[in-house]
Amino acid sequence: MFGKWIDDADATTLTGWRTNASFFILPRLVQRFIFNYGINKVKQLRIDTMSIVTKYDQEQVFFDMNDSLLNEYKRPTVVKLADEIMYV
Numbered sequence: 001m002f003g004k005w006i007d008d009a010d011a012t013t014l015t016g017w018r019t020n021a022s023f024f025i026l027p028r029l030v031q032r033f034i035f036n037y038g039i040n041k042v043k044q045l046r047i048d049t050m051s052i053v054t055k056y057d058q059e060q061v062f063f064d065m066n067d068s069l070l071n072e073y074k075r076p077t078v079v080k081l082a083d084e085i086m087y088v
Helices: 008-014 028-033 037-055 059-068 078-087
Strands: none
Touching: 008 037, 028 037, 037 059, 037 078, 059 078
16 A cells, blocks of 8 residues: 555455445435445444554655645545545
């Protein structure tokens, strides 16, 4: 991740962005019918991902990326930018 080799447990966590991708596209009504199962998985994935970013001291990379964007493309929070990068 950004020039750092991560361990297997962290790599497994990051693959959650791919395995949970189907939850991102479900409408809110469907999410409610399945008792927010997908939403809760994605929330935990976001927390776990930011823990990995912090563990490997990569926070500044996201701040620098957001700062280098033109004003109309800057994200209101760096976490939003991190979410978008991890989703892609």
